[in-house]
Amino acid sequence: MIKIVHYINQFFAGIGGEEKADIKPELREGIVGPGMALKAAVGNEAEIVATVICGDSYFNENLETAIKEILEMVKKYNPDLFIAGPAFNAGRYGVACGTICKEVQDKLGIPAVTGMYIENPGADIFKKDVYILSTANAATGMRQAVPAMAKLALKIVKKEAIGTPAEDGYLPRGIRKNLFREERGSKRAVNMLVAKLKGESFETEYPMPDFDRVAPNQPVLDIAKAKIALVTSGGIVPKHNPHRIESSSASKFGKYDIAGVMDLTEEAYETAHGGYDPVYANLDADRVLPVDVLRDMEKEGVIGELHRYFYTTVGNGTSVANSKKYAAEIAQELIKDGVQAVILTST
Amino acid sequence: MRLELGKVFIKDMQFSDQTMVKDGTLYINKQELLNAISGDDRIQHIELDIAKPGEATRIMPVKDVIEPRVKVEGPGGIFPGVLNKADVVGSGKTNVLKGAAVVTTGKIVGFQEGIIDMSGIGAEYTPFSKTCNLVITCTPIDKLQQHEHEQAIRFIGLKAANYLGEAARNVNPDETKVYETLPFAEGIKQYPDLPKVAYVYMLQTQGLLHDTYVYGVDAKKIIPTIIYPTEVMDGAILSGNCVSACDKNPTYNHCNNPVIEDLYERHGKDYNFVGVIITNENITLMEKERSSNWTAKLAEFLSLDAVIISEEGFGNPDTDLMMNCKKISAKGIKTVLITDEYAGRDGASQSLADADKAADAVVTAGNANEVIELPAMKKIIGYTEPADTIAGGFAGSLRPDGSIVAELQVITGATSELGFNKLSAAQL
Numbered sequence: 001m002i003k004i005v006h007y008i009n010q011f012f013a014g015i016g017g018e019e020k021a022d023i024k025p026e027l028r029e030g031i032v033g034p035g036m037a038l039k040a041a042v043g044n045e046a047e048i049v050a051t052v053i054c055g056d057s058y059f060n061e062n063l064e065t066a067i068k069e070i071l072e073m074v075k076k077y078n079p080d081l082f083i084a085g086p087a088f089n090a091g092r093y094g095v096a097c098g099t100i101c102k103e104v105q106d107k108l109g110i111p112a113v114t115g116m117y118i119e120n121p122g123a124d125i126f127k128k129d130v131y132i133l134s135t136a137n138a139a140t141g142m143r144q145a146v147p148a149m150a151k152l153a154l155k156i157v158k159k160e161a162i163g164t165p166a167e168d169g170y171l172p173r174g175i176r177k178n179l180f181r182e183e184r185g186s187k188r189a190v191n192m193l194v195a196k197l198k199g200e201s202f203e204t205e206y207p208m209p210d211f212d213r214v215a216p217n218q219p220v221l222d223i224a225k226a227k228i229a230l231v232t233s234g235g236i237v238p239k240h241n242p243h244r245i246e247s248s249s250a251s252k253f254g255k256y257d258i259a260g261v262m263d264l265t266e267e268a269y270e271t272a273h274g275g276y277d278p279v280y281a282n283l284d285a286d287r288v289l290p291v292d293v294l295r296d297m298e299k300e301g302v303i304g305e306l307h308r309y310f311y312t313t314v315g316n317g318t319s320v321a322n323s324k325k326y327a328a329e330i331a332q333e334l335i336k337d338g339v340q341a342v343i344l345t346s347t
Numbered sequence: 348m349r350l351e352l353g354k355v356f357i358k359d360m361q362f363s364d365q366t367m368v369k370d371g372t373l374y375i376n377k378q379e380l381l382n383a384i385s386g387d388d389r390i391q392h393i394e395l396d397i398a399k400p401g402e403a404t405r406i407m408p409v410k411d412v413i414e415p416r417v418k419v420e421g422p423g424g425i426f427p428g429v430l431n432k433a434d435v436v437g438s439g440k441t442n443v444l445k446g447a448a449v450v451t452t453g454k455i456v457g458f459q460e461g462i463i464d465m466s467g468i469g470a471e472y473t474p475f476s477k478t479c480n481l482v483i484t485c486t487p488i489d490k491l492q493q494h495e496h497e498q499a500i501r502f503i504g505l506k507a508a509n510y511l512g513e514a515a516r517n518v519n520p521d522e523t524k525v526y527e528t529l530p531f532a533e534g535i536k537q538y539p540d541l542p543k544v545a546y547v548y549m550l551q552t553q554g555l556l557h558d559t560y561v562y563g564v565d566a567k568k569i570i571p572t573i574i575y576p577t578e579v580m581d582g583a584i585l586s587g588n589c590v591s592a593c594d595k596n597p598t599y600n601h602c603n604n605p606v607i608e609d610l611y612e613r614h615g616k617d618y619n620f621v622g623v624i625i626t627n628e629n630i631t632l633m634e635k636e637r638s639s640n641w642t643a644k645l646a647e648f649l650s651l652d653a654v655i656i657s658e659e660g661f662g663n664p665d666t667d668l669m670m671n672c673k674k675i676s677a678k679g680i681k682t683v684l685i686t687d688e689y690a691g692r693d694g695a696s697q698s699l700a701d702a703d704k705a706a707d708a709v710v711t712a713g714n715a716n717e718v719i720e721l722p723a724m725k726k727i728i729g730y731t732e733p734a735d736t737i738a739g740g741f742a743g744s745l746r747p748d749g750s751i752v753a754e755l756q757v758i759t760g761a762t763s764e765l766g767f768n769k770l771s772a773a774q775l
Contacts, residue, residue, distance in 0.1 A: 128695065164775060175775040176690035176698060178713045178755070185685055185766025186605035189655050189710045193683045194617045196708055197542050197653050205771055206688065206709040211702040248591055248738030249689070249716055249754055274738040275590060275662070277555035278457055279493055317591060317661065317689050317738060317756060319716060321696030 002046035002157055005074050006035050007084035007100055009093045012139075013053040021057035021092075025066060027073045028053065037142060038083065041150035046157075049077050056092040059099075067103050074104055081157045082108075086115030086145045087122065089137040094122025101130040113153040115145050118171060127171045131156060134171050212320075226340040229307035231330060233315030233323075234281065234288035234347040235273030236264065245314055247274025253313035253326045255333075258306070263292045275316030276347050288345055307339050315346060348438045349527040350577035353419070353520030357446035360397050360479035366511070368518050373447050375481060375511065383510040384483070389491050389499040394484040396728045398450070398465050400477055405469075405724035408460030408733050409759045410451040410497070410589045411504045412475050412597040415444040415511035418581065426582040428563025429502075430509050436581035437574075442515035448478040448599055449511065451504040452729035453485040456496050457556055460737055461592020461759035462721070462751070469721040472761040474768065475599070482728045483507055494555045501587055505598070526611055528575050531649065534621050542652035544618040546576070546606050547642050547671060551588050551595060551659040552627040558587035559596075559659075561625060567634075571626035571641040573649075576607045579623065591738040593715045593761040594687045596659055600760065605767050606655055606685070621649060626671070628664040639670035646675050653681035658764045661689055661715070665700040676705035687712040687762035688772055692754065698772075712762040713770040715739070715755050723749030 010020045012033040031039055032051040039048055052073050059066045074082060082104040084097035094116045101112035115133035116123050123132055133152055135145040148169045155162060165172045181188065188205070195202035220226050237245060243254050261268075264285035271281040271288065286292040294306045311330045315323070334342060356371055363374035377395055385393060398404045416425045421439015424431030450463065463475045470476030485503060487496045529537060550559040552567035559566040561574075561584050574583065585598040607623065614620040626642045629635060646654055654675055658668040665686070672682050688698035688711055698714065727749075734745035739756025746752065755761050762770060 162775070164773060172774045174695065176688055176694035176714045176772045177775045178717050178770060178772050180769045181771045182769070184605060184609075184769050185710050185712050185763070185771065186609040187766070188771075189606065189657075189683050189685050189766055190609045190613060192708050192710060193544065193653055193655055193681070194613065196681045196683065197544075197618060202708060204707055204709045205711045205773070206686070206698060207774070208702045208704060208706050208709075209697045211697075244735075244742040246741045247736055248756060249692070249741075251741060274457065274459065274736070276553065276557070277493060279555070315662065317715065317754075319689055319691030319696035320700065321691050 003079040005079040010055045021055045023055035025054040025069045037146040041147040059096040082112040084114040089117040094120035098122040098126030115149045132171045220341045225304045229339045230310040232345040235271040235314040236289040241272045245272045248317035250314040250318045348575040351440045353442040354445040354522045356521045384506045392486040396482040398480040402465045403725035404465040406728045407462040412599040413449045413508035415508045417512035437578035449508045450480045450482045455733040459590045472758045538619040541619040547656040592759040593756045628667045643674035657685040669701040669703040683708040685710045688714040690714045721751040
């Protein structure tokens with residue numbers, strides 16, 4: 001029997017409205033409020049072992065404490081599944097449902113599902129991390145929402161294949177998944193072109209994301225005193241690529257010591273990058289990672305010093321999400337090491 | 348310009364003592380073919396094989412795939428400016444060995460090149476599991492530089508296709524299709540009330556091993572220009588690249604450009620397909636600005652109402668795609684884009700390296716980062732060792748049992764941005 005812990009707010013627990021929104025988390029054995037409908041929906045397959053109730057104001061105003069308290073409560077029951085809400089269009093409740101579902105998933109490793117209206121602020125924040133069933137904007141939609149939420153949750157806990165958002169009713173999470181369509185791509189493009197020309201409706205297959213444009217930092221005030229690091233997506237690595245950074249879609253970055261290295265020679269360095277002709281980079285890796293020039297500048301006093309390590313990865317086919325992750329880790333180390341400026345080279 | 352494309356359907360391929368087509372079988376005289384493609388002293392050995400659909404055969408690392416064609420009537424020959432004189436092609440009659448292909452393989456050139464599986468799950472992703480393939484394995488001399496190696500093999504592949512194409516010269520085609528595009532002013536008169544549509548054809552030109560040739564000219568040195576769609580069918584554009592094989596256009600795909608075919612389908616009904624603008628994907632900002640300025644200018648010059656823009660490659664060329672889209676849209680011309688995606692193995696990342704709000708009509712050929720497991724094959728033509736290092740592979744891609752786990756990137760033509768396949772991606 002699948003064990004479920006259910007999370008609801010003070011309102012759905014029948015404790016009160018806004019005036020009771022500051023109540024602390026409390027744990028009740030068994031079913032409360034919408035848990036009744038949930039129990040009916042899961043039938044004999046699962047059992048709601050406990051319900052956690054928390055005031056929406058309390059949760060959002062005491063985030064860290066509330067999360068800690070609730071996780072303790074959930075942990076006690078060691079459930080197979082965690083369900084929160086549905087929150088419909090209640091903003092603070094939605095954010096609470098999303099937050100606690102993500103925490104339960106991440107910290108306890110228990111699958112979690114919630115439900116809310118697409119315009120609930122919690123939907124946008126958490127749809128990538130948590131399966132959120134798409135519901136109506138008010139509690140009148142409870143009768144449709146709960147069985148659908150239960151169905152999706154059971155699928156997830158039983159590790160069954162999850163269908164498309166349209167098939168399984170959840171809010172699109174922004175996860176790209178391959179599939180075969182009826183027509184080849186060129187035909188679909190022509191169909192889309194004709195629809196666009198005629199002013200008819202069409203659906204783009206890849207909606208544009210909000211593009212992350214990075215504003216340049218303030219200039220370094222005194223470059224002659226600055227410690228400068230080299231970071232590259234051009235794939236320069238010690239000969240034979242010791243950490244086997246992939247030629248495309250890199251799953252890691254490398255950090256290499258260049259203390260005393262005055263020049264990147266053909267014997268000692270090469271590129272792991274698969275997206276450009278490697279001949280010239282392999283002959284002289286300084287072309288991509290200019291250690292030689294920076295050593296000269298160090299000697300001439302143009303720069304303070306060249307940082308002892310360089311960081312490298314392969315940009316070719318590496319997803320933006322992974323690139324961001326590597327950059328965040330590299331930046332933290334560089335700051336810790338007192339680096340003031342970075343020369344980023346790409347290929 | 349009017350071209351009759353005569354298709355001679357090939358269902359089988361065999362080595363024989365005479366090169367000819369008979370009852371749907373392409374017979375190949377091995378020695379004669381060898382004579383036709385040998386002579387480059389940069390290559391020390393050439394091996395010939397045949398790979399047919401359904402066989403437990405893996406070809407890797409694949410450099411190019413080429414369809415055998417022959418000009419039967421009209422000026423010029425196949426692959427003008429390369430194997431034949433630089434006559435303007437695209438008119439008269441051309442015969443095609445439909446169902447046959449030349450595939451070049453051999454020692455890895457760089458980190459490049461792809462995989463063709465003739466059966467199993469991998470076969471579902473590559474168009475070239477459905478063709479009877481004459482596979483050429485070339486062994487270069489020691490210490491041959493990569494770009495020399497690439498060039499030598501490129502020419503061997505083209506020569507082989509040219510040689511085999513001759514077998515179609517005197518055969519009555521099983522099917523003939525006529526494609527015609529009028530000179531611009533006449534074309535406008537023909538369908539004065541239909542919206543004017545063109546195809547913006549982006550060619551991979553990021554540098555050595557990432558090159559495309561137009562009438563023999565390295566396309567990174569061209570200014571965007573206009574060509575008749577039928578010129579492409581006679582091999583005016585050919586591939587000199589095989590980097591991240593999933594979304595590079597082999598010469599086969601250029602000759603069979605599906606955007607051109609599908610635009611012709613509804614020409615004269617829903618729109619007036621007036622021609623093709625070719626452009627490049629160079630690496631510096633100035634070059635990108637210049638080329639996208641020119642595509643937009645040419646689109647305006649032709650008084651277009653809408654264009655389809657296809658990309659080749661990913662990352663760096665994503666910026667060219669967006670610049671083309673933005674600048675053409677800004678002229679009041681509607682755009683539809685064809686691309687593929689690099690959304691990470693989990694599909695959770697942003698898919699392209701650039702974005703623009705004008706790109707509101709996009710066709711995607713799938714997420715090339717998605718991981719696929721290819722079963723071991725009985726026969727290997729080429730070498731499987733590069734599985735760990737080709738684009739899309741990683742440490743451990745080649746398993747001891749001969750199976751390969753890698754990103755879809757490794758499969759030749761899998762996420763063709765010409766829209767060659769049905770593969771796509773959706774939001775979950």
